[in-house]
Amino acid sequence: MSETYEFTIGELRREYRASLAKAGLGMLAVGVCLAHSGLFDAQRLMEAGPALADLLGEMMPPDFSNWADWGMPLLDTLAMSVAGTFLAVCLSIPLGFLAAANASPHPVVHRLARGVLNFLRSVPELIMGIVFVAAVGFGALPGVLALGLHSVGMVGKFFAESVEHCDKRAVEAIRATGATPMQVMLHGMLPQVLPQMADIAVYRWEYNFRASTVMGMVGAGGIGFQLMGSLRLMQYQEVAALLLVMLVMVTLVDALGSWLRGKFV
């Protein structure tokens, strides 16, 4: 009896020491990264304070005098985020099914679809924005294309994962009724994953709204374009006002998004 006790206590101690060692190694790795990126450079950090304070001082008070010119760019940004998300969802539904192991017609197609999704996810939307500005010119259109394509990478992957997690027994029952593979997908899998898909889409819209404010910086229209202009002219008071407007908009969009997502059960 007591031997088993001793052995179990010994095992526990060993496990504890082992996890302590692993945690130590992890901390060390993080520490190396901190040092490498200059976070321990006290002198530079000390200088940052006054510089920041200067900049903040120049931003005060925020200058809203050009507010009337911001309405259209804000609408552009909003429209860009909605259109980009719609584009992403349209492309993600077929790609998501092809990339789901249980719905893909062939393992090669499954790998290929996953590869496409990985590629789209790995090209940053700003790079896509620059490419599309070069391709179709300035304005909201390159922004929509860039946001849409980049979003497919993540939205398609999440769609594929929710398809893979759907109840396969219910799917089997649909197969047993004589439904074709396409009908099995549309009537056995899709109804099960529709709420998750809606949730992912709205979540992505919230993200795309934040991202589309930045898209303007590469010439793809929207409120980011205004921000870039004010920054170039060093009108920091207007920059501050624009940042505040964007903060309010992002907060509103996030609130609307989470309210919508609460509706999908």
Add this chain to the structure above:
Amino acid sequence: MLTIQGLTKSYQAHTALHPTDLTFEASRFSVLLGPSGAGKSTLLRCLNQLTVPTGGTVEVEGVGPIDTASKRHALRCMTGFVFQQHQLILRQTALANVLNGRLGCTPLWKSLLPWSRNDVTEALGCLERVGLLDFALIRAGRLSGGQQQRVGIARALAQKPRIILADEPVASLDPAKSEEILDLLLEICREDGICTVVSLHQVDLARKFADRIIALKDGRVVFDAPPSELSESALEEIYSSGGDVSSQPEEETGEDELAVLEAKAA
């Protein structure tokens, strides 16, 4: 109605079903008995090709031997399958689940449109028949276990089947509910002249409902006769632990048996 010859299913080294010849007739209520892992689920699933048999033939009256994809489709359309865990889409309504039974005989383009008034009327008829008309618009996930199984049966009925296969349809229900469900299946079998094959693990229920009892053991038919001939000694023979039972995979339900075997095969 349904004839199998030399039907076999092997998963690599393990043979779940040895070559088996059987004939099932219309209007007859056949019960598959046998210990866990005897091959009841495998046989039922091979009958409508949810599991692809390793060898042998399945032949259906009016369709012929099932050797092409289109014949398999025809077989599945006319065969209602009732599962142990009902296997409904829980967030859809009872009615929507029953309507899914009509998918087999609906072309793809048409299944993308809303269901026709005719289809909905027929599905409601199926729900009425299983006593759940008032629950048509309730989500399947909110129904009780017995009610969910009734929806499963209504979905099979919506196929207008000539064959109904039921894999342990009452294994997760209490005794009173079990009898209700079997009563319903028997009534449907008699009224519509459906060839019905049900696997059960309760001997008393098999005795009460079956026209014919087929017992499986280690993937072989060891008994095939009316229930009156099922003596105590025959039962002992069926349920005695045979030579290679210990090497059989543990099986709680048909589902698990299949999962284990398929995992092994993969």
